[in-house]
Amino acid sequence: MDLFDLGLVFATLRLAAPLAAAAMGELLAERSGVLNIGIEGMMLCGALAAFAIGTATGSPVLASLAGSLTGVAAAALFAVFVLWRRADPIVTGTALNLFALGATGSAYRLLYPPEVPLSDAPAVADWLPGLNPFVVGTALLVVGVGAFLSYTRAGLAVRAAGERAEAAHSQGVRVAAARWGCTLAGGACAGLAGAMLVLWISNTFVEGMTSGRGFVALALVLFGGYRPGRIVLGALLFGAANALQFRLQALGLEIPYALLLMTPYLLTLLVLALFAGRVRAPSDLARPFIARE
Amino acid sequence: MRRAELVAPVAAILAALALSALLLLLLGANPVDALGALVKGAFGDRLALENTLVRMAPLLLIGAGISIAFRCGVWNIGGEGQLYAGALVATWVATRLLPGAEAVLLVPLVLLAGAAAGALWGGIAAGLRVGRGVSEVLSTILLNFIAVLGVAWAVHGPLQELSGAYPQSDTFPAAARLPMLPGSLRVHAGVLLAMVLPVAIWILLFRSAAGLRLRAVGLSPEASRYAGIYPLRETVRVLLISGGLAGLAGAVEVSGVTGRLFENLSPGYGFTGIAVALLARLHPLGVLPAALLFAALASGSGAMQRIAGVPAVTVQVIEAFVIFFSVGFALPRRNG
Numbered sequence: 001m002d003l004f005d006l007g008l009v010f011a012t013l014r015l016a017a018p019l020a021a022a023a024m025g026e027l028l029a030e031r032s033g034v035l036n037i038g039i040e041g042m043m044l045c046g047a048l049a050a051f052a053i054g055t056a057t058g059s060p061v062l063a064s065l066a067g068s069l070t071g072v073a074a075a076a077l078f079a080v081f082v083l084w085r086r087a088d089p090i091v092t093g094t095a096l097n098l099f100a101l102g103a104t105g106s107a108y109r110l111l112y113p114p115e116v117p118l119s120d121a122p123a124v125a126d127w128l129p130g131l132n133p134f135v136v137g138t139a140l141l142v143v144g145v146g147a148f149l150s151y152t153r154a155g156l157a158v159r160a161a162g163e164r165a166e167a168a169h170s171q172g173v174r175v176a177a178a179r180w181g182c183t184l185a186g187g188a189c190a191g192l193a194g195a196m197l198v199l200w201i202s203n204t205f206v207e208g209m210t211s212g213r214g215f216v217a218l219a220l221v222l223f224g225g226y227r228p229g230r231i232v233l234g235a236l237l238f239g240a241a242n243a244l245q246f247r248l249q250a251l252g253l254e255i256p257y258a259l260l261l262m263t264p265y266l267l268t269l270l271v272l273a274l275f276a277g278r279v280r281a282p283s284d285l286a287r288p289f290i291a292r293e
Numbered sequence: 294m295r296r297a298e299l300v301a302p303v304a305a306i307l308a309a310l311a312l313s314a315l316l317l318l319l320l321g322a323n324p325v326d327a328l329g330a331l332v333k334g335a336f337g338d339r340l341a342l343e344n345t346l347v348r349m350a351p352l353l354l355i356g357a358g359i360s361i362a363f364r365c366g367v368w369n370i371g372g373e374g375q376l377y378a379g380a381l382v383a384t385w386v387a388t389r390l391l392p393g394a395e396a397v398l399l400v401p402l403v404l405l406a407g408a409a410a411g412a413l414w415g416g417i418a419a420g421l422r423v424g425r426g427v428s429e430v431l432s433t434i435l436l437n438f439i440a441v442l443g444v445a446w447a448v449h450g451p452l453q454e455l456s457g458a459y460p461q462s463d464t465f466p467a468a469a470r471l472p473m474l475p476g477s478l479r480v481h482a483g484v485l486l487a488m489v490l491p492v493a494i495w496i497l498l499f500r501s502a503a504g505l506r507l508r509a510v511g512l513s514p515e516a517s518r519y520a521g522i523y524p525l526r527e528t529v530r531v532l533l534i535s536g537g538l539a540g541l542a543g544a545v546e547v548s549g550v551t552g553r554l555f556e557n558l559s560p561g562y563g564f565t566g567i568a569v570a571l572l573a574r575l576h577p578l579g580v581l582p583a584a585l586l587f588a589a590l591a592s593g594s595g596a597m598q599r600i601a602g603v604p605a606v607t608v609q610v611i612e613a614f615v616i617f618f619s620v621g622f623a624l625p626r627r628n629g
Contacts, residue, residue: 085621085622090368091363092617095620098561098612101609105609211438212435257449258446262438268431269421269436272425276428277425
């Protein structure tokens with residue numbers, strides 16, 4: 001096996017797509033003024049749901065749908081506390097991640113006791129080499145989110161809610177509705193990303209299998225300066241770096257395994273150190289909004 | 294503490310327990326049996342009680358550190374990584390650097406090395422925040438992954454036991470172990486230290502000018518700037534303090550409990566510490582009962598799994614509910 005070939009490109013796409021989808025979810029939420037630290041947990045919930053429905057029905061479509069809807073449910077739990085109770089989004093998001101880890105872990109162990117043989121989740125096969133339905137779906141999602149935010153009235157309202165909630169409200173924008181909608185839609189993106197991990201990458205569920213991808217998605221939004229195209233570019237860079245890391249493992253180089261596993265996190269930290277300081281976040285990000293009559 | 298301040302945390306616990314009971318029903322377990330098994334596993338006999346006290350130590354240290362960080366408006370989510378960094382360096386000192394030293398020297402050195410490593414790990418996040426404008430939320434989360442993998446690398450590589458049999462460090466020499474308290478089998482001196490330090494943090498936070506500055510920054514960075522306080526300097530301080538406490542917790546774990554370093558050393562103490570601090574309403578003294586509660590949950594969860602068939606990870610769900618209800622209903626809400 002060579003270090004570089006077409007397989008590396010395919011692997012890059014496979015590793016980048018879930019990151020890009022999850023980052024679109026984060027982008028939607030943040031543009032509306034909601035800092036969503038719980039993307040990781042929403043992905044994990046989506047992954048388990050996709051696995052459960054996928055093995056039960058054998059339908060990858062139903063499994064993806066279940067993943068997205070479970071992402072929405074997890075996002076709703078987050079939104080109840082952050083938007084309704086005006087709880088701190090960072091603490092609430094951290095709690096959601098803990099909740100997702102515990103809930104998916106216990107549900108998985110109860111649903112699939114060790115004595116029952118596990119079946120694989122249905123795999124979403126490529127249409128053509130490298131052209132997977134999930135690649136197409138992610139591309140459509142990115143274009144859709146970008147067009148929505150830039151060219152529609154509703155997208156303008158969302159951005160206004162994130163930049164100047166007070167002013168938007170006085171212009172008749174329903175700030176709370178925009179934030180709820182974007183948080184839930186973001187949950188759907190994250191849940192779909194989790195479903196991709198199960199139906200496309202590993203074909204099974206493993207506890208904590210998202211292993212920080214939700215946080216990488218958060219960093220990608222900053223890296224991309226809140227612009228969908230640049231976020232995708234970042235996701236592809238990450239995918240490529242990760243694919244290369246797996247390739248190095250497979251080639252059996254004398255690099256300790258744990259250090260190779262560390263590279264995505266080091267890379268994310270490096271990207272943040274280089275780009276985070278220059279990015280201007282939406283002005284009203286993570287600020288609760290109370291309508292004054 | 295005024296009565297109203299006690300009502301909210303107790304209500305948060307009760308609400309979380311009620312929701313957890315509902316969840317247990319949904320999972321097909323009997324909530325009364327499960328919670329009964331949990332309480333028995335945490336307090337049922339002498340060994341269970343000692344086990345709970347031992348688990349309380351890291352939660353006290355991390356919880357006190359997180360209280361002070363959150364009070365200053367610094368979101369240190371990196372307790373887990375700081376704990377691992379502390380355990381790693383403490384193990385290096387005990388098994389590689391000075392394995393032959395005397396106990397009077399070695400035990401304090403091991404603990405100090407752990408605290409310094411945790412402070413350094415928090416300091417990286419502080420440096421990225423001050424120098425590069427990176428939010429400490431993301432950097433501390435990423436540093437968690439890096440520290441956990443760093444320990445995995447160390448116990449497969451430079452710190453692996455000399456026999457090379459398992460991915461774990463050599464056992465600590467006796468002189469590097471925290472002594473047991475008189476009359477106990479498992480409760481080590483670190484538990485006592487962990488009970489005293491929150492009091493010191495309380496004095497620092499509420500009875501010193503430095504603490505006033507930290508709290509002022511948390512209440513309003515802009516206003517504190519007018520008062521001649523540099524918010525970023527306070528940010529660095531609390532990341533060093535809370536990181537140091539978490540690193541100390543890691544050193545206490547390896548020196549007082551396990552006697553060696555291995556992967557999965559911590560069952561998520563760094564994250565549970567956040568729940569502890571929030572339930573304590575970010576009060577360093579409130580951390581004492583809150584840590585006892587979560588330590589009991591952790592040490593009782595094994596019995597719950599054995600007796601009632603409820604997976605031990607369910608305890609994480611209960612923890613998450615306590616955080617949700619604490620921030621949603623018990624802590625003062627933020628206004629725009």
